[in-house]
Amino acid sequence: MFGLIGHLTSLAHAQSVARDLGYPEYADQGLDFWCSAPPQIVDNITVTSATGQTIEGRYVESCFLPEMLASRRIKAATRKILNAMAHAQKHGINITALGGFSSIIFENFNLQQFEQVRNIKLEFERFTTGNTHTAYIICQQVEQASKQLGINLSKATVAVCGATGDIGSAVCRWLNSRTDVAELLLIARDRERLRLLQEDLGRGKIMALEEALPQADIVVWVASMPKGVEIDANSLKHPCLLIDGGYPKNLETQFQHPEVSVLKGGIVEHTLDIDWRIMQIVSMDVPARQLFACFAESMLLEFEKIYTNFSWGRNQISVQKMAMIGEWSIKHGFQPLLLQPR
Ligand code: NDP
Structure with a gap:
């Protein structure tokens, strides 16, 4: 099973999404509330490759918001990422992508040193930044x-x-x-x-x-x-x-x-529809087929059964590894989003 750890782009975005997803008690809350909200699995995902192979995944909302960095709520921000990682691991996810700011926070605040999250010992090889x-x-x-x-x-x-x-x-x-x-x-x-x-x-x-x-x-x-x-x-x-x-x-x-x-x-755009609702929330033009390339990386690793942190650390991405994941991307039916006629 693959996983995606994501977050929303702002407090206003989070409030409107909470309303849409049926969490009205979250919708009127300010930043303090989001700082203490626990991670949640909010979507179960099924993806079929162009090869016909089908895999299952989970979307983990970390409840991190970029305003936490802007207002120097660093402890809250780092807790969000570690808790979301522990949540993904507890739910048996083999390979999880750290989307958007998740991997930036992990690296910038050296979260590698915090292996133990309550009763979970994080296995970092189960995570990838998705950056390759x-x-x-x-x-x-x-x-x-x-x-x-x-x-x-x-x-x-x-x-x-x-x-x-x-x-x-x-x-x-x-x-x-x-x-x-x-x-x-x-x-x-x-x-x-x-x-x-x-x-x-x-x-x-x-x-x-x-x-x-x-x-x-x-x-x-x-x-x-x-x-x-x-x-x-x-x-x-x-x-x-x-x-x-x-x-x-x-x-x-x-x-x-x-x-x-x-x-x-x-x-990226996938050749087949993906059964999920999460990309609607982040305003993709074609939510059933378009997604962040970092999320697609965890799908590719699951398709290829490569359970290791393919992208990890900072500034280590080689051109060879980019070409390798590029081949898998094409094989499984992902294409880069291009310009649409105006
Ligand atoms: P890094 O933290 O590794 O790098 C960020 C870069 O931005 C550094 O070069 C930094 O250098 C520079 N930077 C930061 N602030 C400014 C500024 N105000 N003006 C100019 N340069 C600035 O981030 P990543 O490479 O991991 O991610 C980059 C972006 O890509 C992020 O927005 C992230 O959310 C997004 N992303 C998108 C994905 C997708 O699937 N589309 C997947 C993963 C990430 P310096 O600090 O010296 O200015």
């Missing part, structure tokens, strides 16, 4: 959606916002070694880590966001921002492809400009 598949899918989106817009990668400048992150650095490594992208712009706040990435890649220009945006044909957004940024369409190149892989989204702006295309990043 996410990075692979974002790279496919760069390669395929650029073609849709007539952007030639060999002449294109690609900016990666969140370049030093787990997903961002993997995207940079893939673009560097598997494509003929002309120029890479590396964006993040910590200059030393940017310098190390640049050294590792042997290329790439380190830039502030405002400086990079007017130069980029494609911007990959994979920064761990609790709230999105506002961008002026006139500050971008035309055409420009924005691939927003953040959860919550990195981009706050809704663009109306005909030459600015925004693609939801790190999202």
Whole structure:
């Protein structure tokens, strides 16, 4: 059995979802309540592969909200993730993806040191960040959606916002070694880590966001921002492809400009309907078929019976492992989400 540990994007989102899911007692509660709410299994999932194989899974809502980080409720945030992991393990789930901020909190607050959660000794090999598949899918989106817009990668400048992150650095490594992208712009706040990435890649220009945006044909957004940024369409190149892989989204702006295309990043579409209701809640356009690539990673590992933390730690994702999970992704019927005709 596979599992998904997820969370909602804001307090307002959580309140509206609680109402929709039939938990009215949660719907009027503020952040304090969510800080003390226990994890819950809110969905049972059945997925059929393109090969015909069928697997079962569970969705675990951790009750974490990004506002907990913004208001420095760190203890609450870390407790949410550890409790959700213990809950998944207690329910016999073999491989569980840590969606969105779950793996970021795990790494940033070094939760590896807290193995014991009450009477459960966490077996970390039962968990995966899902970031290898996410990075692979974002790279496919760069390669395929650029073609849709007539952007030639060999002449294109690609900016990666969140370049030093787990997903961002993997995207940079893939673009560097598997494509003929002309120029890479590396964006993040910590200059030393940017310098190390640049050294590792042997290329790439380190830039502030405002400086990079007017130069980029494609911007990959994979920064761990609790709230999105506002961008002026006139500050971008035309055409420009924005691939927003953040959860919550990195981009706050809704663009109306005909030459600015925004693609939801790190999202896959399955060839068959999936029997669940959870993707409706996170506003997928086709909720029966579209899902986060990190969640799909735990499905792929279950299909392939690989019960190990395929993606773990930080900045360890190799291009070889991206290619490997990419093969399984295609085999089992997942495709990267691409631009829809306007
Ligand atoms: P990491 O914590 O590993 O990396 C985050 C990166 O963002 C770092 O480079 C960090 O560098 C940078 N960053 C953070 N804040 C800012 C800022 N204000 N401006 C510029 N750069 C910033 O995160 P992950 O790689 O694990 O995840 C990245 C995003 O992808 C998250 O939003 C996450 O929720 C989402 N995600 C999406 C998935 C999907 O399936 N679509 C799956 C998993 C994650 P620095 O701190 O130096 O600025």
